[in-house]
Amino acid sequence: MLVDATGRSRWLGRLLGVDSPARSPRLLARYGYAEGTCPTRDAAPALVGTASGWTWTARVRPGTYQWTRLYLDGTPDGGWVPEEFQGLTATTPRGADVTWRLATETARPGWFMVGDAAATLDPTSSHGVLKALLSGMMAGHLIAAVLDGKAPAQEAAHAYHHWIAGWFRTDVVRLSAFYRDLGMAGFA
Numbered sequence: 001m002l003v004d005a006t007g008r009s010r011w012l013g014r015l016l017g018v019d020s021p022a023r024s025p026r027l028l029a030r031y032g033y034a035e036g037t038c039p040t041r042d043a044a045p046a047l048v049g050t051a052s053g054w055t056w057t058a059r060v061r062p063g064t065y066q067w068t069r070l071y072l073d074g075t076p077d078g079g080w081v082p083e084e085f086q087g088l089t090a091t092t093p094r095g096a097d098v099t100w101r102l103a104t105e106t107a108r109p110g111w112f113m114v115g116d117a118a119a120t121l122d123p124t125s126s127h128g129v130l131k132a133l134l135s136g137m138m139a140g141h142l143i144a145a146v147l148d149g150k151a152p153a154q155e156a157a158h159a160y161h162h163w164i165a166g167w168f169r170t171d172v173v174r175l176s177a178f179y180r181d182l183g184m185a186g187f188a
């Protein structure tokens with residue numbers, strides 16, 4: 001039994017030619033850290049959205065702050081940091097394609113995809129790590145059932161995909177409403 005937990009690089013999906021089509025407009029995230037003092041961010045994190053994207057800023061530990069900016073249109077400006085962190089010591093920003101994707105098959109007899117390898121949403125879903133953990137646990141549970149002869153491999157794979165796809169669809173409905181409320185185009 002093989003479990004693919006390679007995240008957005010989707011090693012097994014690419015190897016087997018299992019497609020993972022986009023379920024949202026193209027979403028690009030830039031993120032980085034800043035060190036110093038920013039009293040306005042010490043009390044509470046902030047999520048500020050406009051029709052062109054959103055910015056998340058938060059203190060992650062004393063003297064260290066994190067930011068993420070999601071771009072809905074255009075190419076991100078490589079040197080951009082949130083205004084409130086200008087004057088602080090910033091790390092070089094990194095980028096990630098966080099377009100929503102769900103693999104057309106997330107399991108077959110012999111293998112399971114878990115976490116972002118199976119389904120990806122952008123950070124506003126706010127539970128990508130939880131999903132990675134729970135999908136790994138579910139895959140482990142089903143694999144044990146198959147190896148113990150308690151569940152047919154095909155049915156276990158089917159049940160897993162049904163579970164992942166249902167969770168994904170629920171999140172898509174919720175996130176689409178969030179983006180439509182911000183005035184962003186392209187969310188059904």
Ligand SMILES: Cc1cc2nc3c(=O)[nH]c(=O)nc-3n(C[C@H](O)[C@H](O)[C@H](O)COP(=O)(O)OP(=O)(O)OC[C@H]3O[C@@H](n4cnc5c(N)ncnc54)[C@H](O)[C@@H]3O)c2cc1C
Nearest residue numbers: 005006007009011029031096115116123126127128129132
């Ligand atoms: C900017 C940003 C902010 C986010 N913020 C949050 C947040 O606040 N809360 C939250 O819950 N989620 C957040 N997420 C989402 C979260 O990071 C992911 O959903 C989660 O990390 C998925 O876990 P994973 O184990 O599936 O994949 P990953 O964490 O991506 O781990 C995959 C691992 O596999 C390794 N790997 C890849 N290819 C191979 C290979 N061929 N062989 C061996 N190893 C390989 C990689 O190096 C990596 O270590 C955020 C994502 C981004 C991009």
